[in-house]
Amino acid sequence: MLQKEFRQIFRNKGMLPIIFIMPIVQLLILSNAATFEIRNLKIFFVDFDKSSYSIQLKNKFFQTDYFLTTGESENRAIAEEFLARNEADIICEIPSDFEENIIKYGMSKIFFKINAIDGMKAGLSMNYSLNILEGFIRNLNEDLSFRLNPQMEANRIKNININFSNWYNERLDYKTFMVPALLVLLVTLIGGFLSALNIVREKEIGTIEQINVTPIRKYQFIIGKLLPFWILALFVFTIGLLCTRYIFNIPLSGSLFVLYAFAAIFVLAIMGIGLFLSSVTDTQQQAMFVFWFIVVIFILMSGLFTPIENMPIWAQNLTKINPLRYFMEVIRMVVLKGSGFSEVKNHFMIITLFAIGTNAIAVWRYRKKS
């Protein structure tokens, strides 16, 4: 049985390159494309003031690599048009008495209009802009208080300095965040699709009847079906890990053994789902559709793109039945933070339960059918 399955896999010359090359290509393209890192925001200035302060403020924006200036005008309508045409992400309007008000009253206003179709981008744009504004104000304060009251006032104003450090990913590199998680995706797709399509294929072609009449035991049949894909999925995982290490230069902080152990159990759980689908559907096309449907939901709810903590409570509870979520957490913890077995103990327990559960259901379904 095992030999047959292996032979079937290797005989299919068209599938092999897909299985081995696809993951690498996907990893390369996805890690580059799948980025929410936001830089080069296009900013458009409407400067009614044209004073030395407004120029200073604008220079502050130029100096960061978050913003790119796309243009400047004294006409609001032109700015609006830039925003509408996607040629600007954010409009910064400086009112005409900007400098005068600062000097006279120590208070002024500034307006930002942000294209918010992409909500997250808009939120970050706002944060970046406010930080720049904050820096500008700080400079002004140092400047002004020095000019007005050289000794007294400057000391009066209380201040809290914030020092922050970013652990585990100092340069805030988005790829470091995404690549390990993409490995989970790869393993899920390979393990899941192959096992989902396999038995269904035998059914469609009719060869399942032939296997059913052989003296092979049910558990032998299931193991024979699963083992080759299991090895294949772990092999793909290995390729992916090597890419992570040597192409993306993301060092593995934690234990390789913990990672593999988890991956091994995880693939079992996913294959259980695949097998189950395989036994309830009638054609490959159907199996593919159903699996695709389930995987898309699993991916969206796994914390791959958006943190689970941001979801409403009911959705957070839903993610508890999502095996991808656990692997996603474990791989990020182990690879980036160097968490050890004791820290991911619970994850191990849950995923083992998943593996046993899904496979038990799959075997039970299969028995009923034959």
Added chain:
Amino acid sequence: MKRFIAFVKKEVYHITRDFRTMLILFGMPVAQILLFGFAITNEIRDANIAILDNAKDHVSEKLTHKLLSTGYFKLDSYLQSTDEMESTFKKGKIKMVIIFNKQFGEDLTKRHSADLQIIADASDPNTANTLINYVQSIVRDFVVDLNRGFTAGVRIEPEIRFRYNQNLKGVFLFVPGLITIILMLVTAMMTSISLTREKELGTMEVLLASPMKPIQIIIAKVLPYIFLAFLISMIVLLLGYFVFGVPIKGSLALLLFELLLFVLTTLSLGILISTVAKTQLVALMMSVMGLLLPTIILSGFIFPIENMPMILQWISNIIPAKWFIIIVKDIMLKGSGIEMVWKETLIIAGFAFGFIMLSIRKFNVRLG
């Protein structure tokens, strides 16, 4: 004409008979849009943080209270020493540690300046960034309160207006993208599979031998799918509108016209695939690998195109979906008219024309 209608009927039966596929075709977009609308947000609430309060004085307690009362943060635990930080981070329970220096309050009253340290778990860079920004703005407010009564230096009040999507909802971006993907899935993938199925089963020959013209056969085959695609897009539009308040600011007629144009493009792609592929599986693989994945990844549907490396940005230009998504976003959210989107419309029309020509040629060759 009667024959033609009979043929369309046959196709409709074919499609509606496969109950499971139908269920998924309708269920998938509905489930996805509900998920995206309700569950997938980037708004951070209740992020778990730990506090290491070395000062334990009046001011540090006040600031802690202020931080925790905003709703952005939830206290996971008080740490006793810096040694505990590492292990707490590794358990993955907290996103950030805030450290008060020993004489926080004293420094503030005597030296008028105190240090606050933040350590963020940057394995998720955007979350780390956002959290740090939150703390900064809360502390900023806190300092302003402290300085009340003194001349608090210069204040510049920013007034921020979010255009097109005031509450920064993720669904706004998602509805146009989802419609595009569904159109692709239903028209390109389903038609290519259904045409190759006839080929694989050998029934194509029978059809071609019938008195109907090949072009009629194809039109009859794709008509139900066009209808299906429209129906599902309408469901998505309505859901977006009524459940999440995604507006349709521009003209609905223009939107439908663009929809039709895009459907023509994807349909001709589907027909093109079916003329090349011999079996259903090959057709399926081709449409998934060649159409669906590039569309999802490179169309700007999920990931902003501006952030990609140049090569990928160039490649994205040959993906019709990219242009379609721009058009739909502009019409729905910005209320743009044809004068704003004519360029993109022309590009899609070009694609449609090219693919139709190509598939007609291919189809004729196959007949000969």
